Amino acid sequence: TLSMCGLSLSHKTATPLEKNPWHISIKVARPGKGVESCKGALVSPYFVLTAAHCFDINDQAHWITVDVGKTTSNKVVSLFSHPDYNIGKLRSERISEFYDYDVALVKLEKRVTFSPETRPICLPCTEGTTRALRRPHPKTSCQDHERQLLKVGDVPSFFVHEKKPALERKEVLIKNGPKKWACQADAKKATIYVNVTDVAQVVTPRFLCTGGIEPVVDPNTCKGDSGGPLIITQNRRYIQVGVISWGVFDVCNLKNKGKVPPYARDFHLNLFTVLPWLKEKLAEEQLGFL
Numbered sequence: 316t317l318s319m320c321g322l323s324l325s326h327k328t329a330t331p332l333e334k335n336p337w338h339i340s341i342k343v344a345r346p347g348k349g350v351e352s353c354k355g356a357l358v359s360p361y362f363v364l365t366a367a368h369c370f371d372i373n374d375q376a377h378w379i380t381v382d383v384g385k386t387t388s389n390k391v392v393s394l395f396s397h398p399d400y401n402i403g404k405l406r407s408e409r410i411s412e413f414y415d416y417d418v419a420l421v422k423l424e425k426r427v428t429f430s431p432e433t434r435p436i437c438l439p440c441t442e443g444t445t446r447a448l449r450r451p452h453p454k455t456s457c458q459d460h461e462r463q464l465l466k467v468g469d470v471p472s473f474f475v476h477e478k479k480p481a482l483e484r485k486e487v488l489i490k491n492g493p494k495k496w497a498c499q500a501d502a503k504k505a506t507i508y509v510n511v512t513d514v515a516q517v518v519t520p521r522f523l524c525t526g527g528i529e530p531v532v533d534p535n536t537c538k539g540d541s542g543g544p545l546i547i548t549q550n551r552r553y554i555q556v557g558v559i560s561w562g563v564f565d566v567c568n569l570k571n572k573g574k575v576p577p578y579a580r581d582f583h584l585n586l587f588t589v590l591p592w593l594k595e596k597l598a599e600e601q602l603g604f605l
């Protein structure tokens with residue numbers, strides 16, 4: 316049977332992981348170069364969805380540890396970054412980091428046993444999401460999912476920031492209507508994008524944009540939130556629509572002394588734009604892709 320996705324415990328005494336049972340912490344310990352911290356989401360018994368920029372072409376599998384539920388360092392067997400991800404693609408235009416298609420799947424050595432603190436999140440265009448959206452099966456299409464989840468306008472969503480031992484939910488609005496263009500335009504205020512003439516060079520159609528102060532002040536991501544899920548809640552079920560990719564301003568960087576500018580925006584890889592790749596890589600996970 317297809318196990319239920321996007322379920323969590325929400326009572327007062329539930330633990331942080333029971334409230335966010337899909338939450339995954341990823342660490343890459345590069346000898347002589349320190350540890351890179353990223354987050355991810357459990358999407359099936361074998362796979363964790365995260366950001367491609369968490370990894371480097373020279374990373375060895377045994378440098379990567381993945382904390383799932385209460386067990387730490389599940390062994391990584393393979394890493395599938397999206398084939399169109401290439402952080403150095405615009406180097407010739409003096410744009411040092413390019414985050415298009417910033418998404419990856421980590422395959423674990425051992426399948427994960429689900430438990431109250433270890434459960435998968437729902438992915439768009441799967442049967443699990445059709446059920447979570449309470450849409451009549453099989454009439455529901457992938458386009459129906461997109462229309463229902465990413466409505467035109469300011470779309471309520473959240474990401475999870477890990478502040479040990481807590482997992483804090485940060486509510487943000489996806490600017491998916493008239494505010495989208497101002498959201499994207501602020502990307503040019505990022506330090507490394509000074510040479511960017513047309514923002515469309517770096518903010519490609521793959522991104523969802525959050526942050527800023529209109530209509531309300533949105534919390535911002537930190538570098539260490541990279542790879543975590545951007546989540547939409549429907550009927551108390553959790554559906555991942557994005558992967559935290561990059562931000563204009565790292566609110567956790569102490570040099571920034573916590574003063575956050577109004578142009579602090581965050582960009583998330585929109586999962587609806589990489590469905591063929593997701594479907595191919597997760598073909599054996601019985602998620603029932605539409």
Ligand SMILES: CO[C@H]1CCN(Cc2c(C)cc(C)c3[nH]ccc23)[C@H](CO)C1
Nearest residue numbers: 505507536537538560561562563564565
């Ligand atoms: C475009 O120029 C910027 C690229 C990314 N930024 C780092 C960064 C990454 C890599 C990932 C996530 C999730 C971030 N959230 C906030 C910052 C941040 C720095 C600015 O801090 C320069």
